[in-house]
Amino acid sequence: MQVDRNFSYGFSSSRYAGRPKTVRKEAGAATDFAPMRPRQHQINCWMHQLKEIVSVIKTKAYAAQSPTTPLSPFSVERRDPGPTDVQIEILYCGVCHSDIHTARDEWGGTMYPCVPGHEIVGRVSKVGSKVAKFKEGDLAGVGCLVDSCRICESCKAGLEQYCENGFTLTYNSEDKHIGGHTFGGYSKAVVVDQDFVLHVPENLDLKAVAPLLCAGITTYSPLRHWKVGPGKKVGIVGLGGLGHMGVKLAHAMGAHVTLFTTSPGKVEDGKRLGANEVIISKDNAQMAKAANSFDFILDAVSAQHDINAYFNLLKREGTLVQVGAPPLPLPVNVFGLIFKRRNFAGSLIGGIPETQEMLDFCGKHNIVSDIELIPISKVNEAYERMIRSDVKYRFVIDIASLG
Ligand code: NAP
Numbered sequence: 001m002q003v004d005r006n007f008s009y010g011f012s013s014s015r016y017a018g019r020p021k022t023v024r025k026e027a028g029a030a031t032d033f034a035p036m037r038p039r040q041h042q043i044n045c046w047m048h049q050l051k052e053i054v055s056v057i058k059t060k061a062y063a064a065q066s067p068t069t070p071l072s073p074f075s076v077e078r079r080d081p082g083p084t085d086v087q088i089e090i091l092y093c094g095v096c097h098s099d100i101h102t103a104r105d106e107w108g109g110t111m112y113p114c115v116p117g118h119e120i121v122g123r124v125s126k127v128g129s130k131v132a133k134f135k136e137g138d139l140a141g142v143g144c145l146v147d148s149c150r151i152c153e154s155c156k157a158g159l160e161q162y163c164e165n166g167f168t169l170t171y172n173s174e175d176k177h178i179g180g181h182t183f184g185g186y187s188k189a190v191v192v193d194q195d196f197v198l199h200v201p202e203n204l205d206l207k208a209v210a211p212l213l214c215a216g217i218t219t220y221s222p223l224r225h226w227k228v229g230p231g232k233k234v235g236i237v238g239l240g241g242l243g244h245m246g247v248k249l250a251h252a253m254g255a256h257v258t259l260f261t262t263s264p265g266k267v268e269d270g271k272r273l274g275a276n277e278v279i280i281s282k283d284n285a286q287m288a289k290a291a292n293s294f295d296f297i298l299d300a301v302s303a304q305h306d307i308n309a310y311f312n313l314l315k316r317e318g319t320l321v322q323v324g325a326p327p328l329p330l331p332v333n334v335f336g337l338i339f340k341r342r343n344f345a346g347s348l349i350g351g352i353p354e355t356q357e358m359l360d361f362c363g364k365h366n367i368v369s370d371i372e373l374i375p376i377s378k379v380n381e382a383y384e385r386m387i388r389s390d391v392k393y394r395f396v397i398d399i400a401s402l403g
């Protein structure tokens with residue numbers, strides 16, 4: 001186990017009983033991005049909300065200290081595993097565009113220091129006394145969620161991502177165990193309740209599995225929900241981390257897949273990844289030829305763009321699902337929806353049961369992400385390249401490089 005325990009300390013003395021040692025920044029800053037909003041809470045009541053007295057361990061990480069500072073070495077606290085917790089030695093962590101939106105506070109509501117990372121794979125290094133699902137040495141994955149209320153209708157349906165009482169995100173959520181806020185996978189270890197830890201197929205290349213924990217499930221979930229499969233004509237917009245998983249998964253589900261890209265240099269890759277055809281979205285003639293022909297389009301673009309151009313490509317009653325989350329609103333020309341009774345919807349990651357289903361599906365079909373493995377010292381450069389749409393097709397951090 002790589003966690004440095006020299007810094008371990010607890011709250012067992014009466015002086016510290018019921019009190020977290022450090023209070024970072026209070027959660028609850030306003031955000032315009034409602035689905036990702038950290039649960040608003042009263043600043044002063046956090047002490048009463050602490051249900052446990054826990055000891056903590058320190059582990060190396062990389063953090064952004066403000067919206068404008070590059071990520072740099074940092075040290076975070078993790079709780080010592082409780083009875084139902086799994087401690088994971090992180091081996092690889094994918095770099096999602098949501099990490100950039102959050103580290104730079106583009107959606108609002110970022111709590112600093114911010115340690116991003118929600119595409120986590122590693123090995124179980126310790127389990128609590130009541131953990132039945134994992135044992136030391138098992139492969140394990142953690143995605144965007146580490147907890148939810150577990151009692152609302154959504155949670156009971158296995159749709160924890162739509163928890164009606166507020167889920168806990170892997171990073172940038174209130175930490176209900178040790179106070180402060182949660183820290184993500186750009187770090188050497190994480191402690192998560194067993195119900196939010198996934199089993200990783202043993203037959204896949206582990207470093208290329210990491211992006212499945214967000215990019216994989218975020219595309220798999222809407223493809224399944226809208227019943228993409230044989231006989232369906234499906235469009236995927238944007239060949240980045242999410243988009244390339246969308247192409248691979250829709251192809252594996254048996255659909256006819258068209259990739260829409262702004263990058264002419266990605267045409268061949270699009271076909272190699274499973275697209276039957278590739279349309280350069282800036283080419284009006286190519287776009288016009290595709291009008292009224294799609295059953296379903298998944299838009300995975302991270303920046304401002306014209307979604308109305310895609311409404312016009314849908315058949316009558318076809319559906320455009322937005323998973324890309326640009327910080328500013330996307331203008332909608334309602335006539336593109338009214339005519340032909342088209343649908344415009346959104347989708348957020350996926351619940352725990354469906355994430356496991358997706359991992360098993362990928363294990364069965366031998367699907368992983370196309371990745372560029374980087375040391376953590378290159379993460380700021382990776383962010384800049386992603387903003388320029390220059391990634392093939394997901395950066396994954398080799399966590400061993402954290403030292
Ligand atoms: P990414 O790897 O950076 O890929 C984004 C792709 O969008 C680019 O590769 C590019 O593809 C296209 N693009 C970028 N700028 C564009 C522009 N100005 N106009 C048109 N196309 C543009 O990002 P990602 O990690 O896949 O994430 C994509 C988005 O999904 C982000 O906003 C992220 O926050 C969001 N997200 C949402 C969820 C959810 O649950 N809904 C989960 C994870 C991520 P081409 O070069 O092919 O055009």
Ligand code: ZN
Nearest residue numbers: 096098214215
């Ligand atoms: Zn993500």
Ligand code: ZN
Nearest residue numbers: 149152155163
């Ligand atoms: Zn719930």
